[in-house]
Amino acid sequence: MNSNLTTKVLRLLEALFSAKEEVDLKDLSEMTDIPKSTVHRILTSLEEEGWVLQDPKSRRYRIGTKLLVFANDWRLRQELVIQSDLPMRKLVEQTGETTVLAISDGEVARCIHIVESPKAIKFSFSVGGELPIYAGAMGKVLLAYCRDTFREWVLSQTLKPFTPNTLVDSVRLREELAKVRKRGYSVSIEEIDPGGTAIGAPILSPRGELIAGLILSGPKQKFEDTVEPLAKIVIQAAAEISQNIS
DSSP, X not given: OOHHHHHXXXXXXXXXXXXXXXXXXXXXXXXXXXXXXXXXXXXHHHHHTTSEEEOTTTOOEEEOHHHHHHHHHHHHHHHHHHHHHHHHHHHHHHHSSEEEEEEEXXXXXXXXXXXXXXXXXXXXXXXXXXXXXXXXXXXXXXXXXXXXXXXXXXXXXXXXXXXXTOOOOHHHHHHHHHHXXXXXXXXXXXXXXXTEEEEEEEEEOTTSOEEEEEEEEEEHHHHTTOHHHHHHHHHXXXXXXXXXXX
16 A cells, blocks of 8 residues: 555544544545545445445445454553553562563464563563464463363464473363463463573453463573462462453
8 A cells, every 4th residue: 555545544534533423425525635536445445344334325434343443452452551561560670570461362462561671681572572372371371261262272273382391282281271270370481482481370350351461581590499479479460450450
């Protein structure tokens, strides 16, 4: 899509968002100063993808539910980041290690907020970056608390190992996920990166539905013999975030 067309699409969407009711083709053309033929062509494409809707009787246009859901998801993610920032920073202060917030995004876990360790030696993550949905502390906590149908679908796939420690056998992984739910946290020891260890806990809605996952990640030697004490701190941070967004 060239920049000129992109500008026109954005102007049309802005006009539809600002309109208090459905808008016809002529009004949209006048509001955006875009020729009616171009407006019609763009709206036809947007309608095919579900971004806008046209009333079959009035032939007027309005914002589609797909765009509203997308905008609402974005707002929810932003609110989640805002409400999780302080508990995550306290977690880093207490442990000295990096903490990551991620959500389930299709077939991957998507990082949406990171508070890094002040130490020089640490494992790096990026906002928007992907983590496996079935491996590591983040993947296992998200998979353990997700909907049963999605979990079973993931377990039915051929899972790729990242290290010799990655659980890819569906029977063993299902047993591990049951342990995660029972104790309330996940542990990963060199499942994705050699030398790396992480502890994860779920962020849940008041109804117990999965919202996101929180992990504390660092070098294996830092976590040796301290998993349970660190797990309690991670669970407390996740619980605080859950309370903030309830």
